[in-house]
Amino acid sequence: MTKSNGFVTFIYGPMYAGKTDELIHQFNKRSALFAPEEIKVFKPMLDTRSKDIFSRSGKTLPAINVETSKEILNLIDEKTRVILIDEYQFMDKDLSMVIKELKQKQIDVFVVGLDKYFDSSPIESFKEIYELSTYKIVMTSICEKCGRTAQYSQKLIDGNTAPTNSDKIQVDKQDGHVEYLPVCERCYK
Numbered sequence: 282m283t284k285s286n287g288f289v290t291f292i293y294g295p296m297y298a299g300k301t302d303e304l305i306h307q308f309n310k311r312s313a314l315f316a317p318e319e320i321k322v323f324k325p326m327l328d329t330r331s332k333d334i335f336s337r338s339g340k341t342l343p344a345i346n347v348e349t350s351k352e353i354l355n356l357i358d359e360k361t362r363v364i365l366i367d368e369y370q371f372m373d374k375d376l377s378m379v380i381k382e383l384k385q386k387q388i389d390v391f392v393v394g395l396d397k398y399f400d401s402s403p404i405e406s407f408k409e410i411y412e413l414s415t416y417k418i419v420m421t422s423i424c425e426k427c428g429r430t431a432q433y434s435q436k437l438i439d440g441n442t443a444p445t446n447s448d449k450i451q452v453d454k455q456d457g458h459v460e461y462l463p464v465c466e467r468c469y470k
């Protein structure tokens with residue numbers, strides 16, 4: 282029997298949209314069906330908030346931290362059936378090549394992260410992963426200013442809107458000065 286390629290599910294949206302809760306939900310559903318060695322969770326080392334995955338609602342999931350996306354290929358084996366990758370926007374440019382290879386190995390892949398930076402420019406690898414993905418789960422948040430559906434993440438430094446040349450991959454709350462607000466299209470500026 283020939284097996285088909287794996288499926289890629291792309292879960293994306295702004296900050297505070299519940300993306301990590303969705304990742305944990307997808308993990309839990311599969312944990313009920315697969316043995317622990319068949320499911321692997323990865324996140325980039327660059328995200329220094331913690332080694333594990335924490336959702337803002339307080340759920341946690343242990344993750345393997347990788348410095349490069351190619352490391353993922355060395356950390357899987359013939360038992361691997363499902364892979365979940367959190368904070369893909371912090372991974373390097375090889376990620377889409379890695380996902381293609383995982384697909385060919387009949388592994389189902391979940392890719393989770395932002396669709397755009399705070400200045401609304403697209404994440405470099407977004408388009409490639411979007412095109413590779415079989416399913417898309419688009420997450421939205423609630424605008425902090427007016428309560429409408431929010432698709433943008435506004436970056437604040439000491440409470441003020443960050444300049445557009447500000448660091449794109451600065452993690453929130455890391456130094457106490459930077460925070461992100463989910464905002465709607467109207468309130469985004």
Ligand SMILES: [Zn+2]
Pocket residue numbers: 424425426427428429464465466467468469
């Ligand atoms: Zn708004």
